[in-house]
Amino acid sequence: MAAAAVLDGTPAVVDWPDRYHHVDQILDKPGPRTDPSFLAGNEVKDFLRNKCKILVIGAGGLGCEILANLALSGFKDIHVIDMDTIDISNLNRQFLFRPKDVGKPKAIVAAEFIMKRVPGVIVSPYYGKIQDKDDDYYMQFNLVICGLDSVEARRWINATLVNLVDPENPESLKPLIDGGTEGFKGQARVILPTVSSCYECSLDMLNKPTAFPICTIANTPRLPEHCIEWASVLEWPRVFGDKKLDTDDPEHISWLYTTASARAKEFKIEGVTWSLTQGVVKNIIPAIASTNAIIAASCCNEAFKIATSSAAYLNNYFMLIGVDGVYSYTFEHEKRDDCPVCGGEALDISISKEWTVDRLIEMLIEKQDIQIKKPSLSTTTKQIYFQAPPQLEELTRPNLEKKVSELIEDGDHITVTASTLPFNLTLRIKYV
Amino acid sequence: MSQILSMKKNEDAAKKRKPKTSAAQIRVQKDLTELELSSTMKTHFPDPTDLLNFTLTITPDEGMYKGGAFNFSVNINTNYPHEPPKVKCTQTIYHPNVDLEGNVCLNILREDWKPVLNLNSVLVGMQYLFLEPNADDPLNKEAAEELRRNRDQFIFNVKSSMRGGNLKGVQYDKVLVQ
Numbered sequence: 327m328a329a330a331a332v333l334d335g336t337p338a339v340v341d342w343p344d345r346y347h348h349v350d351q352i353l354d355k356p357g358p359r360t361d362p363s364f365l366a367g368n369e370v371k372d373f374l375r376n377k378c379k380i381l382v383i384g385a386g387g388l389g390c391e392i393l394a395n396l397a398l399s400g401f402k403d404i405h406v407i408d409m410d411t412i413d414i415s416n417l418n419r420q421f422l423f424r425p426k427d428v429g430k431p432k433a434i435v436a437a438e439f440i441m442k443r444v445p446g447v448i449v450s451p452y453y454g455k456i457q458d459k460d461d462d463y464y465m466q467f468n469l470v471i472c473g474l475d476s477v478e479a480r481r482w483i484n485a486t487l488v489n490l491v492d493p494e495n496p497e498s499l500k501p502l503i504d505g506g507t508e509g510f511k512g513q514a515r516v517i518l519p520t521v522s523s524c525y526e527c528s529l530d531m532l533n534k535p536t537a538f539p540i541c542t543i544a545n546t547p548r549l550p551e552h553c554i555e556w557a558s559v560l561e562w563p564r565v566f567g568d569k570k571l572d573t574d575d576p577e578h579i580s581w582l583y584t585t586a587s588a589r590a591k592e593f594k595i596e597g598v599t600w601s602l603t604q605g606v607v608k609n610i611i612p613a614i615a616s617t618n619a620i621i622a623a624s625c626c627n628e629a630f631k632i633a634t635s636s637a638a639y640l641n642n643y644f645m646l647i648g649v650d651g652v653y654s655y656t657f658e659h660e661k662r663d664d665c666p667v668c669g670g671e672a673l674d675i676s677i678s679k680e681w682t683v684d685r686l687i688e689m690l691i692e693k694q695d696i697q698i699k700k701p702s703l704s705t706t707t708k709q710i711y712f713q714a715p716p717q718l719e720e721l722t723r724p725n726l727e728k729k730v731s732e733l734i735e736d737g738d739h740i741t742v743t744a745s746t747l748p749f750n751l752t753l754r755i756k757y758v
Numbered sequence: 759m760s761q762i763l764s765m766k767k768n769e770d771a772a773k774k775r776k777p778k779t780s781a782a783q784i785r786v787q788k789d790l791t792e793l794e795l796s797s798t799m800k801t802h803f804p805d806p807t808d809l810l811n812f813t814l815t816i817t818p819d820e821g822m823y824k825g826g827a828f829n830f831s832v833n834i835n836t837n838y839p840h841e842p843p844k845v846k847c848t849q850t851i852y853h854p855n856v857d858l859e860g861n862v863c864l865n866i867l868r869e870d871w872k873p874v875l876n877l878n879s880v881l882v883g884m885q886y887l888f889l890e891p892n893a894d895d896p897l898n899k900e901a902a903e904e905l906r907r908n909r910d911q912f913i914f915n916v917k918s919s920m921r922g923g924n925l926k927g928v929q930y931d932k933v934l935v936q
């Protein structure tokens with residue numbers, strides 16, 4: 327048996343006999359599909375059990391499954407982030423939570439449950455937003471798995487991990503495994519930031535939320551959903567002005583429900599209920615526990631293969647459609663040159679401290695290997711020069727005469743866009 | 759010593775934590791700086807450092823809305839271009855596809871929005887509404903009904919509303935320029 331695992335210098339709690347019997351079948355010797363870099367035996371076990379640090383984003387339907395799978399397959403240093411608290415409606419599928427946990431932070435309850443159930447595993451929870459953490463935080467992990475329900479959060483973590491990549495430091499490349507489910511459909515994918523297609527590359531493949539034509543909502547409602555949208559899109563702003571609709575506030579939902587019901591009655595439409603109202607305004611698609619289980623399993627399988635090199639990992643997109651029967655398809659989603667996150671090129675340019683913005687723009691236009699027409703330049707916080715619209719062109723025109731060094735510091739980045747560029751170009755400015 | 763070193767490290771970390779240019783921001787910069795504004799459209803940024811909120815003024819040079827200046831607020835959120843920009847008319851106007859609260863019925867602003875569309879498509883779509891008001895997708899039902907039934911009366915109503923007239927108890931904003 328393997329020697330007792332050591333974590334943080336202190337001997338970890340029991341590894342009971344044969345705990346890893348089944349997993350070790352894979353790790354003890356190479357198979358026909360193992361990567362040449364696979365180090366069978368103690369070395370790979372030591373990495374997986376003592377060194378590998380993995381981050382799980384989301385402790386909801388997918389997250390609960392992912393955490394359990396990781397803990398049981400031998401990952402021992404797991405971190406989890408979730409900004410939500412437990413709702414009673416989560417209990418049917420988020421099986422790390424019990425009725426007594428309702429109202430408590432998901433990340434914390436999930437971490438405690440796993441640590442209690444699987445001795446020797448350390449789960450470090452963070453109850454908050456992924457945006458609270460900085461690059462140094464994300465840099466500490468070997469792998470990141472996402473079980474999120476938000477496009478915005480996925481775009482953020484994807485962009486963060488892509489920006490983290492430093493070509494000089496191989497450690498800075500953090501594989502991102504992204505799982506997602508919607509009813510009976512699901513997807514799992516492996517993203518190697520800057521190397522393979524990223525989340526942003528496939529943004530236009532997303533199903534868009536169902537939106538009804540506003541004129542239908544206003545004039546010819548036929549469905550209960552039309553009445554609910556009428557209440558939330560047209561009536562709410564008319565009655566409450568600038569007051570923002572809070573879809574988590576029961577009083578707001580109540581108002582929408584009453585308003586939508588009256589409208590439905592007027593048009594003789596049946597089916598407006600409280601839960602449908604909530605479902606429509608929060609864009610809730612019923613979550614299916616078995617879809618979550620399949621997708622989480624796929625994600626953790628990939629995490630295990632990447633962490634151990636014991637088998638070839640997914641390249642790079644697995645989709646599951648369980649609507650009519652069970653169908654799955656795996657394909658390679660291609661990286662996009664015009665992807666705003668991973669497609670843009672970054673150029674190091676060295677210029678004199680005396681150069682004006684105008685001179686820099688001239689150089690960009692003349693440079694043979696870029697050939698930009700009409701570039702617009704900005705930093706993360708300010709505009710340097712915009713070609714259009716007229717108001718912004720006029721406002722930024724005085725900058726043309728200024729020295730670049732007055733506007734940006736050495737080593738700072740300039741974002742360049744132009745119609746001739748696929749998307750954008752990042753310039754890293756060095757002064758000589 | 760180690761304490762000083764760790765402090766130094768934190769200082770570096772804080773320095774590194776610079777705001778990043780988000781994909782939405784870059785996309786908005788690209789869309790805006792490549793806008794092909796005709797002489798009938800004008801953008802105004804109340805806060806020029808905020809590219810996500812601006813107003814659009816349309817001054818049609820033909821059609822029944824000729825002579826008016828129509829103002830819209832355009833709000834882009836950080837999930838752009840996954841989500842469409844929000845466009846609202848800031849005046850009370852008489853138009854079959856714009857209601858009295860300023861909601862606009864334009865398919866690409868809602869059900870037909872796609873991330874491949876851009877601000878230029880939205881602006882072109884908005885301009886089109888004033889050249890070809892559409893009675894089939896009404897938001898102002900009475901205006902649409904009038905357009906369908908009696909085009910001359912509709913044009914008369916448009917002109918009178920643009921002068922700041924009162925139609926069937928609704929006071930419209932004066933939008934005529936000159």
